[in-house]
Every structure is written in structure tokens, then in C-alpha cells.
Amino acid sequence: MVIQFKYPDGGLKRRRFLPSQLFQDLVAFAGNVDMASEIFSLQKAMSPISILSTQRGSLADNGITAQCTLYILWMSGDEVESPSFSPSSPDQEDIEEAFDIAAALQTLKARVHHLAPTANQINVLRDEEFECALRAFNRPTFDAESKLDIVFIDEDGRGEGAVDDGGPTREFCRLLMGKLQGHQIFEGPPEERTLALDSIALHTNTYKSVGQMLSVCLIHGGVSPNFFSKRLFSQVFGLPSGPATIEDMVDHGLRAKLEKINSADTLDDAREAVSETAEELALMGALRHLRSLEHRKELMEAVLQFYCEGRIHAALTQFKDGLTTLGVLQMVTSHPQAFEKVFLYDPTPLKASDIVELFHARCRSLPASNRRRKVDLPIQ
Structure with a gap:
């Protein structure tokens, strides 16, 4: 089977492998480029699950059994130390907690060719x-x-x-x-x-x-x-969206008419409110003669479900x-x-500390070296 590797800079490599070959053979080939990080992730196209280059076993053991494209994402030391999710973990909450959105989006961005036609x-x-x-x-x-x-x-x-x-x-x-x-x-x-x-x-x-x-x-x-x-x-x-309510309706005119039906105290008042909404209910296929106030509940549920779900299917x-x-x-x-x-909209205000935490100083000199002491001194 031929495996194609696509790199973050748009570069491509390909080579033939056997499903029984060691996964590390594939890693050695994929990581044999100048910009490679010590540890990196590989991900199949259309797959939400990435595979770390530290995995062991054969290609088949890691789910690579047929010709495919693997998208490569280089990882910094901080990313390697951060928690990662395992496809074999049974606890979905743990998976969601460990899932790295930034890494996932970078994996999708790795599909983008850098040479624009x-x-x-x-x-x-x-x-x-x-x-x-x-x-x-x-x-x-x-x-x-x-x-x-x-x-x-x-x-x-x-x-x-x-x-x-x-x-x-x-x-x-x-x-x-x-x-x-x-x-x-x-x-x-x-x-x-x-x-x-x-x-x-x-x-x-x-x-x-x-x-x-x-x-x-x-x-x-x-x-x-x-x-x-x-x-x-x-x-x-x-995700399950739950039963629709009157508050979910954006059409304020129709919403007011439905609220009148829902709040009617007597069957005659409810029927009158239905009559006033006859045109809209007819378009929804929900115009019915109310037999009782209990029947009104069925009417409301059907109308709300159609408005919030059915009509936009x-x-x-x-x-x-x-x-x-x-x-x-x-x-x-x-x-x-x-x-x-x-x-989703997040009402939490952005603070200066949030911006500061996005940046981390990285010294190129080795710890305790003369260059670190002379050149990489902290700014006073």
C-alpha cells in the first residue's frame, strides 16, 4: 500500500509500506525532513483521531491497513507534555477534557496547499x-x-x-x-x-x-x-437539541399568537386564538379543531417542533x-x-492577563551556559 505524507508547509512525500511493518519504520521515513520535531502527530484525512509518533506495534495495530494520506503536525515541547486523548479510552468526558482544539485545527490547516493557484x-x-x-x-x-x-x-x-x-x-x-x-x-x-x-x-x-x-x-x-x-x-x-419552546421562536408576530393560544383560560378562548392564527397553522399543516384544552398541548408541541426543526431540515x-x-x-x-x-458566544470579557498568557519566552541557549547568562538575561 502507498502512504502519502502531507507536511505543514505543503510538501508531499510518499512510499510503499506493508501493514505488517513496524509503525516506527513509517515514523522514521515521515520524520526525515529538516523541519521535523522530535515528536509529531500523524492523522488520516477525515479522521478526528491523531496518532503520536511515539506509538509502537505495526501499522495495522495503529489502524493503517490501506492506502491513505497522513497529515503531519509538528509539535513543540509544551504540546508533547500536554494531555492527549486515546481512541481506546472508554471515558468520553476524559477524552473531551484532553482534546486539544488548537492541535486539531492545525491538523485541518495542514491540508491547505501553500502554493496558491x-x-x-x-x-x-x-x-x-x-x-x-x-x-x-x-x-x-x-x-x-x-x-x-x-x-x-x-x-x-x-x-x-x-x-x-x-x-x-x-x-x-x-x-x-x-x-x-x-x-x-x-x-x-x-x-x-x-x-x-x-x-x-x-x-x-x-x-x-x-x-x-x-x-x-x-x-x-x-x-x-x-x-x-x-x-x-x-x-x-x-447533539440532542431538546423540545422546542415558544422562547425559541424568532417570529415575534407568530410567537404572540401562539402565546395567546397557550394562555387561553377556556376552550372557547383557545379556539378563537386558533382561528386568528389559522393562516399560519394551515401553512404548517397544523390547523385543527380543538376538542379540549388538553388537545391544545399536542397542537403547540407540533407547531413548535415544525417551526424549530422540521421546516429547516x-x-x-x-x-x-x-x-x-x-x-x-x-x-x-x-x-x-x-x-x-x-x-458559541462567550460573554467573558478579555483581560490583559489572557493576552500575556499566550506568550512564553523561549531561550535558545542551553541552561547554565555562558551565552544564556550573557545574552538571555531577563529584561529589567
Whole structure:
């Protein structure tokens, strides 16, 4: 079987192995490059589980039995010392606690080729980031696994002149994510968006395009979509979303009418409220003659379930199809609790200490050496 290795810098190597060969034979070949770290991880495409280079046994013992591509992620000393998850661990909570989101996203980012073809150049007019992205993503030659080449232009078509070494891509992804957050396929508060039903967007595959853009912004630009509601997150990534309630309804007009049905004290008042909502209930296929106040509960449950789940089923399917781009859907579905901080709004204010903790001094000189004492003295 031929194993292909893809490196963080976009490099490729391949070699033929037997499933019975030692896993360390594969590690020796994969790690025989200048930028290799002492310990690194390997991960199959579309798999949420990475394999540390320290594993023993044969290739078959580590789940490598057929031709595949292994994505290589170099690891620093701090990452090696951090807890890692084992596919054989029976405790799902321990797995989620040990799961390293940053390493997982780096693994997905390792799929991106660093040599950008012409097809991935996107000319971006400010305030029209979504429209520019949509035109680019709809090109038959656009490849989400290739580096973006972003050129910001003015209304006359003149470029701003910045070469995209990463900065323009990150800025574009940040601006585009803001446009996606306010897009009409979503509804609800800005920090807790749910999926809305837009028949035209469904017909034009806009839900899929938005899903693709979210994936690209997350992996290429490192921009998190922190605006999903808890219900939308559960719907997309396979968690139980619980019974729908009136509070989940974003249509305030319909919500007021349903609240009137639900709060009616007598059967006649409930029937009158149903009559006032007849047009909306008929469109949902839920217009019924109430036999009793107990029957009202069945009506409310059916209407709420249809509004929050049933009517958006096709749109949700298309949206999830877009999120399969770069393996995002598969990765998050495997570890949904760990990724909540990426997709849900966090009201915790950012503090200076949080920024400071992101940086760690690393001395290149050996401990107790003259160079460490002379050159790497701490700043007073």
C-alpha cells in the first residue's frame, strides 16, 4: 500500500509500506525532513483521531491497513507534555477534557496547499466581502484546500498593493465572518443565531456556500464563528437539541399568537386564538379543531417542533454539506463539547492577563551556559 505524507508547509512525500511493518519504520521515513520535531502527530484525512509518533506495534495495530494520506503536525515541547486523548479510552468526558482544539485545527490547516493557484485569487471590494467570496467560491476551479490570495481593491478596480503573506487573508476572513453573522439565512439575536428558512437561498445553494465560507474562515484565517445558538450548534453537530419552546421562536408576530393560544383560560378562548392564527397553522399543516384544552398541548408541541426543526431540515442538510469543507464538520461532530467555545458566544470579557498568557519566552541557549547568562538575561 502507498502512504502519502502531507507536511505543514505543503510538501508531499510518499512510499510503499506493508501493514505488517513496524509503525516506527513509517515514523522514521515521515520524520526525515529538516523541519521535523522530535515528536509529531500523524492523522488520516477525515479522521478526528491523531496518532503520536511515539506509538509502537505495526501499522495495522495503529489502524493503517490501506492506502491513505497522513497529515503531519509538528509539535513543540509544551504540546508533547500536554494531555492527549486515546481512541481506546472508554471515558468520553476524559477524552473531551484532553482534546486539544488548537492541535486539531492545525491538523485541518495542514491540508491547505501553500502554493496558491490563480483560481484562488479573490479580488475583494470592502463592504462587499460576501458577494466577492460568493463569486470566487462558485468558480469551478476554486479549491478550498489551496491557499487564498486576497487582493483588496477600490471601486475603480485598483489594488491596495499588499502582498498576501497571511495578513490580507486573515483580514478578509474576519470581515467575511461579520457578513456571515448578519446574513439572512440566520435569524435571532446577533450572539445566538439560528437557521432561518429562505427558499431562494435554498434553491441557489446559499446555505452550502455559507457553510463553506465558515469552514474556510476558521481554517485559513483562524476566525471563530462565535455566534451559533445552542440549538443551532446541537442541530449541526449531532447533539440532542431538546423540545422546542415558544422562547425559541424568532417570529415575534407568530410567537404572540401562539402565546395567546397557550394562555387561553377556556376552550372557547383557545379556539378563537386558533382561528386568528389559522393562516399560519394551515401553512404548517397544523390547523385543527380543538376538542379540549388538553388537545391544545399536542397542537403547540407540533407547531413548535415544525417551526424549530422540521421546516429547516433541507436548509440544515445543505448547510452541513458546506461545513464538510476541510473536514470541519467531521472534526467538530467527533468532539462537540470541546468545540463549543469556538462556535458559541462567550460573554467573558478579555483581560490583559489572557493576552500575556499566550506568550512564553523561549531561550535558545542551553541552561547554565555562558551565552544564556550573557545574552538571555531577563529584561529589567
